[in-house]
Amino acid sequence: MQQEGYQVVTASNGREALFVAREHQPDLIVLDLMMPELDGWEFLRRHRQERNTPIIMLTARIEDMDKVAGLEMGADDYITKPFSPRELVARVRAVLRRLEPAAEKSDLLRAGALELDRAAHTLKKEGKLVELTRMEFDLLNTLMSSPGRAFSRLELLERTQGYAYDGYERTIDVHIKNLRKKIEADSANPLYILTVFGVGYRFNPDL
Amino acid sequence: MQQEGYQVVTASNGREALFVAREHQPDLIVLDLMMPELDGWEFLRRHRQERNTPIIMLTARIEDMDKVAGLEMGADDYITKPFSPRELVARVRAVLRRLEPAAEKSDLLRAGALELDRAAHTLKKEGKLVELTRMEFDLLNTLMSSPGRAFSRLELLERTQGYAYDGYERTIDVHIKNLRKKIEADSANPLYILTVFGVGYRFNPDL
DNA sequence: CGCCCCCGTGAAGAAGTTATGAAGCGCCCG
């Protein structure tokens, strides 16, 4: 990787990896599933709560289930050992190229007095920073990504927690309530997050 | 794929594939490299000159060189045989999800001064937002989807509430009434939703 | 031309949906 001009930092177990990832905020992570301390799955889960770094999974022997689970967990690609250096480089390049358009496409979503920074995972309202939990951020991000489009609670669950989840739909209501408390002037008369009765929620496109 | 709700078209060689791809403009292509007439590589090269459809490559035995070449050629992912149906579905989903933000188009139904936005679940009349209940929205959506076609009350019940319903057909009348009050200038002389005496209702196709 | 059936309509109760406060739980950090 270094020969190809990439900067590389390494970690030798999951716990260290979390630390290093926080510190260096890499553009991409090559993740071995077999690690002491805190395995790849656990790392992936925790890391995803903080950032959305592209991840290539790396493992000796992937069974069908693992492949599927990995892709569903949000890995962007994986490689099975043995692999050649060339292949690794090619895959890294492919993933980065693939995500490039999304990255340069303004990472700021604006609407009214709101400014959602997807890279920094922060929200500003009238220039002032508003603290959001991961759930709230994901919800707002989803809604603001397609202003006007109505999302069902199930869709929102999927988008915020990944696939194959079958939880209690009403959970969404609670997060919406909390989100409104943070961004709406009058929660009873929302300006940003609108309720679509019998369907779900949508973000006000006329701002 | 069909069980998962995707529409599928197939081609059994590269030449046919080019034709089919032009015709149907699919959202994604699963491409086998081993094909008669015009192999996968050639198809990929030519197709790329026309469109930028996401492509998942499919092959029995991928050598290192091929992998690298494939990813560099611009395939978005690949699968090696044998693979499970689940894996294919998961990969297709992953690729589509990745590229989704670019795709979304709001589908609008227009007629006269009406503009029904099925994604947002809203109706605009002369540019002004009109509030619809879920029932009203579903009704109007059904009627406007096939302008001119007469729907019986039973059909409308089925379409708006799902099947296996045996309610009071006249319920529809009430919703039609309310709908007319919202969209017609003169409810007694409807312009949009016409009554078909003894049958049901239909949407005016001449607007 | 008149009868009978069908549709339009207002109102009210029934049914369904959302908002909200509070409690429980698990996880992470110190």
Added chain:
DNA sequence: CGGGCGCTTCATAACTTCTTCACGGGGGCG
């Protein structure tokens, strides 16, 4: 090991929508 935070669940209140019903008027058919 305790505290704090965030996610989920639950119960309930407030609200919106749907269904039902009854009546009056209009349309179609003989």
